[in-house]
Amino acid sequence: MSNSTSTKGHVIGYARVSSLDQDTARQLEALNQLGLDRLFEDKASGKDIQRPALKEAMAYARTGDTLVVHSLDRLARNLVDLLGIVEALTARGVSVRFLKENLVFNHSESNHFSALMLQMLGAFAQFERSLIRERQREGIALAKAAGAYSGRKHALNDEQVKELVSLDSANHGKNRKALADKFGISRTSLYRYLETT
Incomplete structure (x- = not known):
């Protein structure tokens, strides 16, 4: 054996x-x-x-x-x-x-140096990502102060949302994929609009 x-x-x-x-x-x-x-x-x-x-x-x-x-x-x-x-x-x-x-x-047991290197490299990578996020937040804050940042725009205006809700109601909630396609939005967005009205 x-x-x-x-x-x-x-x-x-x-x-x-x-x-x-x-x-x-x-x-x-x-x-x-x-x-x-x-x-x-x-x-x-x-x-x-x-x-x-x-x-x-x-x-x-x-x-x-x-x-x-x-x-x-x-x-x-x-x-x-x-x-x-x-x-x-x-x-x-x-x-x-x-x-x-x-x-x-x-x-x-002789692998302590590699373990230390792993922790150091991982810590540096985490620090770098936090710096990137901080710069993004600062950039958004400056853009908002200058009136150049309004956040993510809504795909549909109020009139379109009313039409969407009306069509969904008329279809009794059926064929929502076609409805999402008609308005050029994802089904996730469609459900979000329907839930908030």
């Missing part, structure tokens, strides 16, 4: 983009050079760790495996989630490797 601990672990790739119209080609080009045993891809925001492919990759990974990700921000968008994912994997004997930052994390 062979010793299962002597077998080489799998190299698992994980790639993520934020939306359906983006593609993972640049990430895959780097990942595929490693001779992956398995690849998982998500098209979802990094704000949420409940991503289907990430959950599948974490469930698939076993002791001795290495999860390879193109960069820190592809795995998580904040420090807490990043540390949580890496710690959950390394506690099970799975190494986590980030290509862009050239970092590898595992459960060995």
Whole structure:
């Protein structure tokens, strides 16, 4: 009977983009050079760790495996989630490797420097995002003060909303997709208009 601990672990790739119209080609080009045993891809925001492919990759990974990700921000968008994912994997004997930052994390006692680097890089990324949000808020405040910012415009004026409600009532709430198309709005917007009248 062979010793299962002597077998080489799998190299698992994980790639993520934020939306359906983006593609993972640049990430895959780097990942595929490693001779992956398995690849998982998500098209979802990094704000949420409940991503289907990430959950599948974490469930698939076993002791001795290495999860390879193109960069820190592809795995998580904040420090807490990043540390949580890496710690959950390394506690099970799975190494986590980030290509862009050239970092590898595992459960060995000699890995304190990498753990410190992960926390520092994650903290800097979080700080940078907070600066961007602060600049956006300041820009909006200045634009409002200058009278140049009115927020998001409503797609329909009051007269159109009345017509929308009247047509929906006449149709007894049926065929709302056609109604949304007629007014050039999404069904979500249509429901919002109907709920607020």
